[in-house]
Amino acid sequence: MMMRIMHFSFTVVGELCHVAVESLDNGIHVKTQQVLAKKYGLEAETVHQIVDGVLFVFTESSKYSSHIRSILQEMSPVLPQYHDLEWRLDVQLASRCLHHQVEPHIMLKLHTKEGEENKTTIFQMDPVNLVHLTESLEQALEEVKTAHCRRILRNI
Amino acid sequence: MADENKSYFGLLNGIARCDYYGDKEMTDDFLKGELYGDMSPDDFQKLTTRCRGLIKSMAMTNMDMNQSEVFVTSQAKKKDASITETQVKVLLKFWKNHRSKIHEALLEKCSWNNQLKNTSWRIDVKSQTKTKEQVMEPTAIVELVFENRLSMGKEVDVIQFEMNSESLRKLLKSVHEIEEQIEKNSK
Amino acid sequence: MEEDVVSLLQIGRLIDVQWTLGVAVSSNTCKNINSPFVAMAVKVQDSSGKVVSKSFELSLMEFQSFSRQMKDIATVLETM
Incomplete structure (x- = not known):
């Protein structure tokens, strides 16, 4: 399909790209595409495919375009962001309850920020779960490093 | 200086x-x-x-x-x-x-649990009917005031309860056990 | 009717006390906090059957003050 685009003039390609970008803001307008199709003697379905294709290219290269990136960011769900993590290690000496823990346990206070809103969550972990958590986070960190490397290699 | x-x-x-x-x-x-x-x-x-x-x-x-x-x-x-x-x-x-x-x-x-801010108490004498007789039973009314250390405004919460001799005895048993453990671990 | 009023004014009963003696060993800001504490959880049941529980943490000094007060109550009750 990319081959097809190469047969068109710059004007046509320009207009198709324009429609693609507009569709990011306003959604895909079938009418607009039909008008374009008629104008250049194309099938409506062809125009639709080309606009889709152009959108795909834009999305892939969005890392280089702040405008498109900001639009895509607005479309993705807003999640709270990590802000800070406090922890405390406790050891229990004695207890009259069902939850007597012989092992040390860790209490954590997670701070997240969602826009202006600050939220804290308190939770508890035993050493085994802490090891699991650390391993998971280290795995995530490894993935970040790899993707980063791959991106750098692609751009060389 | x-x-x-x-x-x-x-x-x-x-x-x-x-x-x-x-x-x-x-x-x-x-x-x-x-x-x-x-x-x-x-x-x-x-x-x-x-x-x-x-x-x-x-x-x-x-x-x-x-x-x-x-x-x-x-x-x-x-x-x-x-x-x-x-x-x-x-x-x-x-x-x-x-x-x-x-x-x-x-x-x-790093203290994130509720804090006990105040303890107050009084004694009430309740009239209880036991085995066809009216018995005057002294009851302790206790009020505990807690502060939530996590809330921004330092929210306060109050709990009240009554204890007769029996339930007070049980509470004191726990208190003694804790004191023993503190003593034991202080050495 | 009188019974309803009486039950409204009735204060809950202490039904359970659990406790833990622990030491806060370290935190992200201090490697050797080494502070002992008593964690307690009390359950109070009101006349309608509803149970309210509260957990809290006392420093050793706070616990000593609490224990002293409970013993004071016992002393007074004994003399009645």
Whole structure:
């Protein structure tokens, strides 16, 4: 399909790209595409495919375009962001309850920020779960490093 | 104390109040204005960063006076030292004054459970009907006031309950068990 | 009717007390906090059957004050 685009003039390609970008803001307008199709003697379905294709290219290269990136960011769900993590290690000496823990346990206070809103969550972990958590986070960190490397290699 | 030492001492106190005692008015801008008006902003930031680092290190292991002296003097001897020889004495004096208070503040910062703020009680005499006889039974009414350390506004919660001799006996049993364990673990 | 009023004014009963003696060993800001504490959880049941529970943490000093008060109550009750 990319081959097809190469047969068109710059004007046509320009207009198709324009429609693609507009569709990011306003959604895909079938009418607009039909008008374009008629104008250049194309099938409506062809125009639709080309606009889709152009959108795909834009999305892939969005890392280089702040405008498109900001639009895509607005479309993705807003999640709270990590802000800070406090922890405390406790050891229990004695207890009259069902939850007597012989092992040390860790209490954590997670701070997240969602826009202006600050939220804290308190939770508890035993050493085994802490090891699991650390391993998971280290795995995530490894993935970040790899993707980063791959991106750098692609751009060389 | 020379003027420079006075300012340094003041700065350390200001940082302690801001970072550990929750005094939000002790901003860096305020401290600079009061103590180091002539210093460049960059130099002042370097100075506060160094001070904060030193206090943080000493607080991290709750250094006693011997440990802090060894630590601070070794820091002063380093290449690109974070503290001058004359400032060493000032910092140690500061640490002597604030060491316990800062340790308390750090403990407070990692205490996230409810705090018992107040306990009050009174005795009521209840009339109970037991086996066709009216028995006057003394009952303790207890009120516990808690503060939620996590909430911004330090929310307060109150719990009231009554105890007769029997339930008080059970509570005291727990209290004694705890005291025994404290005693046992203090040795 | 009188019984309803009476039950409204009735204060809950203490039905359970659990406790833990622990030591806060270290935190992200201090490697050697070494502060003992008593964690407690009390359950109070009101006359409608509803149970309210509260957990809290006492320093050793706070616990000593609490224990002293409970013993004071016992002393007074005994003399009645």
